[in-house]
Amino acid sequence: MSENASNQLYGLVCSFSKTADVLHAAEKVRDAGFKRWDVYTPFPIHGMDAAMGLTRSRVPVLTLLGGVTGFCTGMLFTWYMNAYDYPLIVGGKPLWSPIFPFPVMYECTILFAAFGTFFGQFLLNRLPRHHHPVFNYEKFVQASDDTFMIVIDATDPQFELEKTRGFLSEIGGAEVAEIQN
Amino acid sequence: MSHAPEITSSARPAILDRIAPAELPRRPLVENNRGFHWITEKICRIVEDPTPTWWKVLFLVALFLASFTLVGLVYVVSTGTATWGLRSPVNWGWAIVNFVFWVGIGHAGTLISAILCLLRQKWRTSINRAAEAMTIFAVCCAGLFPVFHTGRVWMAAWYLLPIPNSYDIWPQFRSPLEWDVFAVSTYFTVSLLFWYMGMVPDLGVLRDRAKQLWRKYFYGVLAMGWRNSNRHWSNYEMAYLLLAGLSTPLVLSVHTIVSFDFAVSNLPGWHTTIFPPYFVAGAIFSGFAMVLTLMLPLRAVFGLHDLITQYHIDCMTKIILATGTMVGYAYAMEFFIAAYSGNPFESFAFINRAFGQYGWAYFIMIACNVISPQLFWFRKIRENHALVWIICFFVNVGMWFERFVITVSSLANDFLPSSWGYYSPTIVDIFTFFGTFGFFSVLFLLFIRFLPLLPIAEVKAVTPQADPHHGDTH
Known part of the structure; x- marks a missing residue:
């Protein structure tokens, strides 16, 4: 050369x-x-x-990171909002449990995992x-x-x-x- | 030294050479042996040719129709939601019916792009782009209704985002309505990302072919500098597969959570565990009907017969038949469980649905959703595209009535006969709803005109000549 x-x-x-x-x-x-x-x-x-x-492509690593972040975020903010910052008593039930806001965590997991995948793909490809x-x-x-x-x-x-x-x-x-x- | 013989020999068990199985021909996904260049030309020309007159006319009509929604919404905001005919006991009228209807339509797009991708149904390639666009635009239409239904739309940020109100109270996450906010907004966002990512290589094709300056910039910016590098394709395909994998639980969860809006309440006729699967099947059913309603005219207008073949139409009509039958089964099962439960309110709710004051709507629903798709058992009918279009139209009407029957009949006749009522929509309801078809059409027409209607790269990838072993003798 x-x-x-x-x-x-x-x-x-x-x-x-x-x-x-x-x-x-x-x-x-x-x-x-x-x-x-x-x-x-x-x-x-x-x-x-x-x-x-x-x-093998490394995109899945970023997807997993996104998904874990999303799940924890969902857990954390439902707990913070309904049990810590302003405890809401609804029907005498526990202030927080992982069950009742599960749909929220579920959707946050998917949302953040999708962000990880989408932006991860562009990041690994050095695009735009x-x-x-x-x-x-x-x-x-x-x-x-x-x-x-x-x-x-x-x-x-x-x-x-x-x-x-x-x-x-x-x-x-x-x-x-x-x-x- | 080459690795090619190793790859092919390992993929093919030795026994096949001895028993020489008969080759069953698969129906081609692109007919008449079209080449790569033909596919590029065919799809890009839809966007590049001068704007057809029919497009301009339809666009004006759609804009006019969309203005109904605008006027309707302005009137509702300035006057109040009672102009939607909402009064006790029915406080969820057309607005919720329309919301569920439009969200349901959206499900076919994600089903085609995600679930059929995971199931390796290659016929999805010709229709997935338009179906995904339909999903996004349908969710836009759906979102309007609950947002305006709350009355004070300027407070939207407080119930769409977790923001504390003036007493510092946060939203409470035990409410299915709050789950729905997360489900629908996640669904919209992920569908948009999936749609856009799938489009990036095709936007690159349009950029490479662009002659005018505005096109070079428009497609150049949107294509993000995509250059068809295989190192990129490798990450891209992985990301596409992962997004498909993520969208699959997503699409199943969205209509499940929409059904929770009803099922988590204690109202007879709503409080049933069959709702989630029944809503998802209904959503896919109506979504596929809408895909065919849109694609059959486009196929005829743009001459896409080699790309959207009879095989594609057969597959879609069979899915409509299957999901329509599931919906019919769910209707029957609801009746059975209501009787079997021994709960007099539950039994009454269902007998009242069929033979009460909204019985007419119930039988429109049965005729359109259960009976009309059964015609798709017959090949002659599947091959008659005018008839397919009409049946799909009926399916959409029927699915709208399904949501009407569920929402209104349970609310109008609940526990206390003294508080029963009869709900009728007002002219504002009717105009606002029909206007959303205009809004949807405006968005869809813009999509047809400016973005690649079919996925160029994906269609090329399913042609026989795209297979590196095409024409191999072994």
């Missing part, structure tokens, strides 16, 4: 028109040991995570993002229509412009092109 490449060049892109081709090509990129690369597909392809060697170098590739819009693309970052330790270009054609990629930063 030369110095000027890291400044000017974002990476190399190649296109595929069939799901099977891009899946097998992704397996080859993974097996060749590239680390900083990505596949762009108009819809999620079944098996692509394994083909890219991605680990104003711009990304891949949009500099004039044909990139096809990746949301019917074309599958593999992009290898110039910052990948194995990246060597000519060699990687050859590698992308070898794995079946068409229209190998450079993407500028």
